[in-house]
Amino acid sequence: MSDFLKIEGLKAQIDADGTSKEILKGLDLTIPKGEVHVIMGPNGSGKSTLSYVLAGREDYEVTGGSAHFKGQDLLELEPEERAALGVFLAFQSPVELPGVNNANFLRTAVNAVRKARGEEELDAVSFLKLAREETGRLSMSGEMLKRAVNVGFSGGEKKRNEVLQMRLLKPSLAILDETDSGLDIDALRIVADGVNSLRGPDFSSLVITHHQRLLDYIVPDRVHVMAHGRIIHSGGPEVATLLEKQGYKQFLEAAA
Amino acid sequence: MSENSAAAWQALTGRAGERAALLGTEGLPTRRVEAWHYTPLQSLNGIAWQVAPALDDAAVKQRIDGLNLPTHDGLLVFANGRFCKGLSHLPACMDVQEYGDGSAVQPLLAGRFSAGLNAALRQPGARLHVPVGKDAGLIVMVSLTEGNGVSTHLHHSITLDEGARLTLLDIQLGEGQYLTNPQMDVHCAANAHLSHVTKQVESREAARLAIVGACIGERGNYDSFTLNQGGVLARQEVVSQLSGSFSNTNVNAIQLVDGSRLNDLSSMIHHASPDCTSRQTVRTVLSENGQGVFQGKILVDQIAQKTDGYQMNQALLLSEKAQMNSKPELEIYADDVKCSHGATVGALDEDQLFYLRSRGVLEEQARDMLVQAFLLETVELVEHESLRDYLLKALPGHV
């Protein structure tokens, strides 16, 4: 079970305006159980596509390769089945759901996942208690539970709401898609604390970021460099430092 | 078969006798009549609509008990076009007046077929009067129709004197293949406030041509909300005239259309005085072979400067066979106005759906949640709390 998440030769494309564009071009990535891995890469390298494909977004068509999680063929599963299995994607731009009450949304999601995992569903009272604890922990106002999901939320509030969902859904694989973009230091710390608080032998994470900054708070086990739809280099935390200093150029040249 | 030789027309004009002239047409409106282009009435031609027979009070009472009505201050019951006095009661501050000779088309509703039909075949309905400054609380009116090939044409009139208030829950339901054609005339004097919630859950075989004409005095308010849910072909028509300055009207609705049914919300908001506001939100959810219609006009007279009018209609198509026809319309003759409308038609938002599913919510449940949310935002426009809760319970897949 050391290969918790195993991606092999993954190819994916997107159709836009009648033409298909291949974005993932044979990507290999393995994340063992309990590890936090980081993917860094220039714009357009396919980082976000990878996160969407893993979460099951239908716009992307997988044309080759495989992705297994906990031994299951991830690509065969519906998005909600992946969530039940423990995959959690923190969105780069969390979607607004006008008219959908945040507390109701969270409880429905938590109970759907608990049910699928064979756990007991939470009643309204115990859920609210739990939600209050978690919002307090994230320095979110209780008011946010009463509002519609992400509607009228500031950038920071949206990211906190993503972390809140992550804490409540207790995933075993958290994918953070540039969750750190546009955040101030306080918010950044909250996101990092969210991940760190879940760290343990049964929790892995894939952190997609542009910046070394987040890695001051989340210390990764491995760092991968992604370009042109592939992982072109992998190494320890020192890779991030190197990238910060010298940019992507040397990796791109080495791969070319 | 020409329209005026159809069984329906023969029966209706026969019943109307001398008053048939009030119908103003030579047959049920066809697609060629602009106002009925999306809701033609030919499907009603084949039935010789008869007067609905009286119903037994005990049976009616049973139906009402099953409605789980919210706590109310008064109840008016009509069964097959007749007032059920024994089942009704009203608060002390309010009277029900005798029905007079009301067999003319109200000028406000002139040229509208539903009003012409009502004028020609009119049956006395509620004549409610709330005196100066009184708050009559929440009154529930239930209109029940049962039978096949029968029609009812109740005419209600509601008058609110200066500063009076009333909340009216207007429930219409029934069983069978009938035609119901109620008309309600509303007069809100200065500073009067009528909140009118219509819950239309007629039989799935029924036809319904309902019309409301409201006249609103200075600083008065007519706040209308319709849940348009029943009937094989059902139009709810609201004409709201802002006759006094600084008055306000809301003409909101949700329509839930499934099966092979057609629900239609047609409205005219007439700004006839300066400094008035109007708001309209209409949302339609269509599934199966449902057909939805929205026609909404905002008319602003030359005198109605400083008008503030806003209208939004949105439709959600949940099946390949469903269809929506919308005609939002602005007719504006004053220059210092702020009027806008918006319309959208489409399926559920894929991004929202994916977001919910990625959080573990099952697809079907995610769809329900989004439909719920779509409707919820409109129901929340109803100010009266217990009424709002009552309506929420009526929504499908109640969470």
Add this chain to the structure above:
Amino acid sequence: MPAVSETRETVEKLAKSNYEWGFETNVEMDLAPKGLNEDIVRLISARKKEPQWMLEWRLKAFRAWQEMSEPNWAKVKHPPIDYQDAHYFAQPKKKDGPKSLDEVDPELLKTYEKLGIPLHEQEMLAGVEGAGQKTPVAVDAVFDSVSVATTFRKTLAEAGVIFCPISEAIIEHPELVKKYLGTVVPVADNFFSALNSAVFTDGSFVYVPKGVRCPMELSTYFRINARNTGQFERTLIIAEDQATVSYLEGCTAPQRDENQLHAAVVELVAMEDAFIKYSTVQNWYPGDENGKGGIYNFVTKRGICKGDRARISWTQVETGSAITWKYPSCILAGKGSVGEFYSVAVTNGHQQADTGTKMIHLAPDTRSTIVAKTISAGQSDSTYRGLVRMQPKARNGRNFTQCDSLLIGDQCGAHTVPYIESRNMSARIEHEATTSKISEDQLFYCRSRGFSEEEAVGLIVNGFCREVLKELPMEFAVEAQKLLQISLEGSVG
């Protein structure tokens, strides 16, 4: 700020003459007797030396027209039109038809000058080769009902483009005309299109072969110049696979006291990956300050995107005519095809305009955009009327519509009547409309910066219309800006 000085100039010019283009050209006319019957249809066809099939086509249209009645759904009012009290054929007297520009009646050339046809175009008309090499424009000038001059035919012919009067096309290219005429706007589509089909005298014909980018903008100037002459233009534009063409249409008409009827028909056919851009600036005589006279403009314009990914774009600036009844439309039959409609309609005085578009989505992935700007002033009435229909096969169809109305003064009306019909759940339609007036804040701001009230209004109106004006080809954009200013003359204060 060059736009400002230009605006000032225009306003000064206007102070002198209300309708500077209201003049008459004295050219001898060859008139058919007043009235409309089968004999007149036969006479038109005979004068045009048309083949038998064309005559039969016209007669079929005439018979259909006789069975029809004038549409009454538009929000316009006018006294009844006596269709028998008009000439249906008027032709300037000439010898055997000019072979070159030298043979063109100098009176006509003078007319172009008065019309303000841009200098480089006049040079072209006068045959000065190389005058406008940067942006060549071919002008097929229609003087009343007969095309009398066509330029740059050689250049176009080399590219394989056919650009000629439709009367000539009927004789020279009957196979093309037969194949497409009346396929987009059927003969009996509506009362006015039937009338046009029966009695049209001329118009333009454009055929762009497969893979050809038309090497220049094609332009036609229409004028109405004979008393009581109905004007029935017929235009047919065909763009084959991967062909591209931009066509400009502009009109001015002399001042008259009697109403004149204009019922043109324009048909566009775009095949696979073809693109047709059709731009109009219309400033016909709108009638005098009492609402007397002016043109009745009842036009049927429609394009079909027949091939996949075809695109048709209509842009119009409508400032003239007493009555405008016009709905340039797109039938999106090819997969992924695109329809666009950009419109500015200005009404002042007693003008009435009922204009808009229809976007009929028949195929998957079709897209349409509608941007309509309506400005009403004086005692005028302006209506946007539009239909967006998603048919069951229009999977993933998209429409976006934006209609904005601006009212200047409290004697005018502005109306919006969209029809939105969806029969496909995956299609998405979005419609937005607003009505407002020019804000006092905007006016004050401009005036405190030294603009007169009228200039300020002009500036703001031009800004309001920017989204549409930017769609016009350069040579029209400037003219259109001037027109907006002219049309709103006297509307403030």
